Amino acid sequence: MIKLPQQDYQPDMHAPDTSEHDEPKHVEQKKAAKQPAPLEHRERQRQAKSVQQPEVRPLPPKPGKSERPLPPGPPPSVNHHGGLHPTDVSKKFGGGLGDREHTHGFRNLVLTLIVLAALVATGLAATGLYDIPFLSEKFGTNKPQDLEVATSDEALASLGQKIPMTISGPQFDYAYVSPKKIYTGTVAVDAETTSAEISSWLQRFQGENPPVTKMQVKMIEGGLEISGIVDRYVKAPGYIKVLVAQKSPKSIDLTITDARLGRIPLPAWIQRKIENSFEEKINGRLGEIPNFSIETLEYHDGFSKFKGTLPANVSPSDNGWWVLLQ
Secondary structure, three states: OOOOOOOOOOOOOOOOOOOOOOOHHHHHHHHHHHHOOOHHHHHHHHHHHHHHOOOOOOOOOOHHHHHOOOOOOOOHHHHOOOOOHHHHHHHOOOOOOHHHHHHHHHHHHHHHHHHHHHHHHHHHHOOOOOOOOOOHHHOOOOOOHHHHHHOOHHHHHHHHHHHHOOEOOOOOOOHOOHHHHHHEOEEEEEEEHHHHHHHHHHHHOOOOOOOOOEEEEEEEOOOOEEEEEEEOOOEEEEEEEHHEEEEEOOEEEEEEEEEEEEEEEEOOHHHHHHHHHHHHHHHHHHOOOOOOEEEEEEEOOOOEEEEEEEEEEEEOOHHHHHHHHO
């Protein structure tokens, strides 16, 4: 074997140093990709990640009637059978019974209405303007003023003997029949009549559904006192004091000096209207009666005097003697 002489290896100083620069190009590209991005670019990436589309979730299925929750308020009663729940009923009228505030308001409203109704009823009963059961009895305003005039069949029979005028024949509606058919014959009268006789006759022939019931008529000096239960538009005791005088053979003059409805006196202007209305209607009816005339008409304490002529017979009417005021 031939041994070659060893020589120390020394790199060529003129040869280019490729130990650090001879890496492949793809390595340089990877290193370039790993370099950090500029600040502006990273900020845009961060904002893009933060802006996310909202997640769309499907709506839950609509619950059935049996699955719907009850409205706020107390639970349904075990005795509740069908229909609206009490809270539903209350909501139809503007509030929930389950809401304590609304419940108190509704209760206060009911209590207020009850108190107002009680006050009105008490006021009507106390003044006598309307007959309120129990209350009117306690206040004594459910009956007319007692004029101490007693009616009876005996008094009615006594009047028939003094004034022989009869009421018989076909029944007519006076508004559509000639007075000559209603009033027939003539009878002369000169008699004194008492308060009991006149009151008994008025109650007996008052007709159906009269506007005043339980009527009493008391003769006083120069006129009459009349009391009864007014049953038109109101239901209250009424009282009137009227002076009566002969005006002509077929007419009279009325002057009301006192009038009350319940316990309330009627104003003077109302008294004048009632006075004029009654006088006009009575005189209009007396003027139609063929055989009626007045010679003497006087009123005294407890009795009256009448002298003149009356029809011998009068046909009846549903409205009784009240037809004279219609």
